Amino acid sequence: MGELTAFDPDTDERVVSSYQVKRARDYLGLRFPALKDQPVVESRVCQLEMSVDEHFIIQKHPALENVWLVGGGSGHGYKHGPVVGEYVADRVLGQDKSPELESVFRLKPQTF
Numbered sequence: 001m002g003e004l005t006a007f008d009p010d011t012d013e014r015v016v017s018s019y020q021v022k023r024a025r026d027y028l029g030l031r032f033p034a035l036k037d038q039p040v041v042e043s044r045v046c047q048l049e050m051s052v053d054e055h056f057i058i059q060k061h062p063a064l065e066n067v068w069l070v071g072g073g074s075g076h077g078y079k080h081g082p083v084v085g086e087y088v089a090d091r092v093l094g095q096d097k098s099p100e101l102e103s104v105f106r107l108k109p110q111t112f
Contacts, residue, residue, distance in 0.1 A: 007047055016043035049073070056080070058088060058105035068092065069107060 021040055029036035051057055051072040061067035070088055073080065090096055 009047060014045040016045055056084060056105050057107050058084070058091070059107055
């Protein structure tokens with residue numbers, strides 16, 4: 001719902017906070033007034049990965065010649081998968097049609 005917090009899947013509890021439930025209720029009340037006071041029957045913690053600059057990470061591994069690092073889909077990777085796959089395939093085959101994106105998608109020290 002537009003707010004990201006750091007989450008460690010090894011140590012953090014997968015419990016939705018009352019604050020998050022209230023935010024969802026407030027949004028529902030604005031968007032769907034009839035649902036405002038209806039009971040919440042289920043809630044889940046959903047994890048996603050996201051780079052700080054919100055760009056994909058797409059680059060050749062610095063030490064392994066045949067390995068590419070591709071990620072940063074931030075929960076939306078499924079809908080971008082076809083175009084990201086085409087972009088990576090072009091890069092792997094040396095047919096980069098958008099060289100200006102190389103610096104945008106490069107893994108940067110401040111990415112995480």
